[in-house]
Amino acid sequence: MFNKLKHRRFPEAPTGSMADIAFLLLIFFLLTTTILNEKGLLVRLPQWVDEPVNADVIDRNTLTVSLNGQNQLLVEGEKLEVSALRTFAKDFIMNPNQLPDKATSPDKAIVSLVHDRSTEYKTYLEVYNELLAAYRECRDEEAHRRYGQAFDELSIAQKRQIQQEIPLIISEAEPTDHIADVN
Numbered sequence: 047m048f049n050k051l052k053h054r055r056f057p058e059a060p061t062g063s064m065a066d067i068a069f070l071l072l073i074f075f076l077l078t079t080t081i082l083n084e085k086g087l088l089v090r091l092p093q094w095v096d097e098p099v100n101a102d103v104i105d106r107n108t109l110t111v112s113l114n115g116q117n118q119l120l121v122e123g124e125k126l127e128v129s130a131l132r133t134f135a136k137d138f139i140m141n142p143n144q145l146p147d148k149a150t151s152p153d154k155a156i157v158s159l160v161h162d163r164s165t166e167y168k169t170y171l172e173v174y175n176e177l178l179a180a181y182r183e184c185r186d187e188e189a190h191r192r193y194g195q196a197f198d199e200l201s202i203a204q205k206r207q208i209q210q211e212i213p214l215i216i217s218e219a220e221p222t223d224h225i226a227d228v229n
Contacts, residue, residue: 106147107154108217109138113173115164128172135180139212140187152184152212163221174216181214188212 111131112120119126121134139155141148149155157177161170182197185208189197193204200208 107149108156108158109135109149110158110160111135111173111177112159113161113165113169115162117166117169119169119173128169128176131173131176132180132183135177136184139180139184153210156215156217158217158219160219161221163223165221177216178214181212184212185209 110122112123114120119128119131121131126134135157138148139152139157141150141152159174159177186197188208188211189195189200189204192208193200197205197208
């Protein structure tokens with residue numbers, strides 16, 4: 047007897063347009079997917095200088111700010127509260143009394159920020175924001191002194207002039223494994 051089931055053909059799904067469907071799905075997902083851009087801190091690096099600089103001038107013009115693993119703020123090796131950092135940094139940058147342990151001029155002032163790998167991100171951002179605020183206040187005070195108005199209200203040319211005289215220079219070093227604790 048002839049086996050009808052062996053020779054019977056089962057219907058197949060049409061696969062001719064599968065490539066088209068896959069291509070359309072690929073385009074759909076590419077167009078509708080949003081790719082997250084990581085937003086970081088906007089920092090402009092200082093210009094490269096080929097000539098050697100005297101090490102004594104570098105030490106005088108550099109404010110060392112450190113964060114240890116216990117989230118303690120150390121400024122020039124001494125413990126300082128984050129709330130006092132802005133005033134300390136402004137005094138260092140502008141050096142109104144021309145003290146020998148502060149920057150020779152605002153355009154030479156460098157703030158060196160070093161942190162421990164175990165420093166909390168929140169603490170790091172608080173310190174960084176205080177340093178940025180110190181520079182903003184220095185520029186704002188200079189704008190009021192010269193032009194009698196806030197820095198944000200100045201013309202572009204006036205802003206550039208103040209930014210050249212009080213440049214934002216924060217040098218960030220690689221995180222360390224341990225910065226000494228202060229008791």
